[in-house]
Amino acid sequence: MSSRQWLTSALRQIPSRAGLSQQLQQQPCTAKHLSTSAPAAALKHFPSSPRSSTANPGAQLSSLLEDDDSATPSPATQLSSTAALQNIYNQSSNQWGRGGTRTTNQRFSATDLRQSEQTKAYMDQMPRRWQAGDLYAPRDLSPAEMRKWHRRQKPKGDIIDVLGVSPLDNYRNFSLIADFITPFGRIKHSSDTGLRPVNQRKIAKTVRRAIGLGIHPSVHKHPELLVRASRNLPQANIAKKTDSPRSILG
């Protein structure tokens, strides 16, 4: 039995908290996000039911309450379900800011956030990603130089020659095709792709072939890539070793 199942069954044991348990069941994710502690620890604040016997989980709850700190309400105090929820919320927000009072934490994080934003704003003005081993002179830090790093340079080499792939065999490679078409699905010019004429013709044929076969849209990238991008997945599938031709034949 998982801890959440245990939690809900424990709540069902307490008749006066039936409404609350329903609430918790409906929004389990919210409670989980708010609290960094285990669900059982969050339940410490619930007063135990007088009907609970030693065998049922309500008793475990009451035993948990005994070694609780003074900040929590005493078990004898009867609380409404709203107040109980409020307690959970208070406790979780206390746990959120570890150490110190809540107000100082808030102030600290606000400063932190502002500094992060500031860092981001300034770093956006410095688009060069420095690598270990780069050499710089004062001029390399100048705005004129940084403007150049903002712009996307046209490719100089022929990427197809570098990779040594055959474009015509790659008509099902949608991520490859996506690199050579515009957002409106037109084939990019060789001045944009940087390919030599032979490879440019091959790439153009690949794109036309994929569209002509009906396996690639003619107006944009393949939707599979869009899904992958939205899920933060890599743009291409990595070939699996299990997909051997023998298994297809036999």
Add this chain to the structure above:
Amino acid sequence: MASVRSVSPGGALLRASRLFSLPQPIPPPPGNQANSGSNHNSDSATLAFPTHQVITTMSSSRKRGDWGLKRPLPLKSTTKSTNAMLRIRQIDSIEQVTDYSSGADHGLSLRKFQELNIPVTVPPAAVDSYSIRPASRMNLPQRSAFEEDGDFTAIDPQKAAAMQDKRWKFTGPWLAGMTQGAFNKWVAKNVKPRRPEFLQFLKNKIAQENLQTALLKAQENGETLPTTADPASVTDEQLTDYLRKLRNDNQQLYELVGQFLDLAPLNPPTSDALAQLNPTTHVTLTQSGSPYAERGPPITHPSAGLSYLKTSMYLDNHPLYGPQRSHPPVQARVMNPRRSTINVQARIGLAGFVTDSPYGDTASNSRGQGSRALDKFDPELVGGAKIWVQPHSASVDARGRIKLNVGDAKEEDRLVALELLGEEKIFGELKKVEAKPSAAADLRNTYRSNGAYKSTRMSSSDGYGVGTLQFRYRPSQPQ
């Protein structure tokens, strides 16, 4: 040959002139070819290493525009700079002008590097800026690029195969560093035409093997020993049999092909060897083969001529405090703070060389005040954020880039360095040495190192007798 021929008086004059002391430019640093599809780049950025000779002249000559070239250079653009350093692209262009530009970027970088006084080592194992990179950061003992057993410039072709794991220069490529396209091209252009030559090479091998068996047999039977191996006596049938045998023995085939083409050694990178390190794990240092097998051989001499120091085990003497335990620390510029959301690491610039911030359990990596300069950008700081670091050594990677190995600077060293600069007074004031800076601006500008400070052991007597060329981490399970 030019040296044999007598040189005309005009030729002799030209040869003695400075014009001929300008070497041919070397190819620029190779870019990342795989990224050529989408590159953000600048054509005027300082290259990772110079391609042209930087020339200088005396100030009196500079005032006259005399740089020892064909024609005097314009005074307006050559006399303003403090540093008389020029790079000559073309002595005489088609427009009949001398094409020159400032060479101060590389010239001053070299000067600043030499001021660091650090030795250049052979590249440490597995330097990968994105993975868990242990070996180079753990202050393992490192070997100087000038150690006798690895510093070859002239190699006897007979012994080339035996020195495979020690030398750094190979006529063949490093296969792991080639793209598929480049590999295909190389095979078609350089390897296929050499097929008959390779068969002859194999015949020589077979003849050598035959000679060995004949020698053994003659020794056993008490006959006269054969002296020479005769490759001509090897029949085609023997060769075919040998080829068949080789096809089933990949290792042997690779060794022979590697010998024939003089391929650089290959080794898979030992990147995350320390990932499983925990209190119950043993770490043993074992000898690996060539130090260039993992990341490729360097395109220059492994020292790149930057520093001729063999070791950093020397003492710095302070006029007041005497010999110092550590070398003077250096101020490094924070090039960009770390930004974890977009996976950008903090980089610092030291003497013009960009490097990673100190690794390991150091003050600059602890969360809190110590690492503020590396975490946040503060626009109010005049001149930008700087931290004090201790450079240990440098190495040249396969692309000719200089990788500095730095650690945190000790607070005491920082104060001593500041006092030498005249910015701090600590002589006779012990309290100041013990006091911790508390102002936020202080902390952003400089930071305290509360972690243990270790200097890299290099070419010391400790290293001798171990007999290792390159150390590598091999985590093993406890017995």
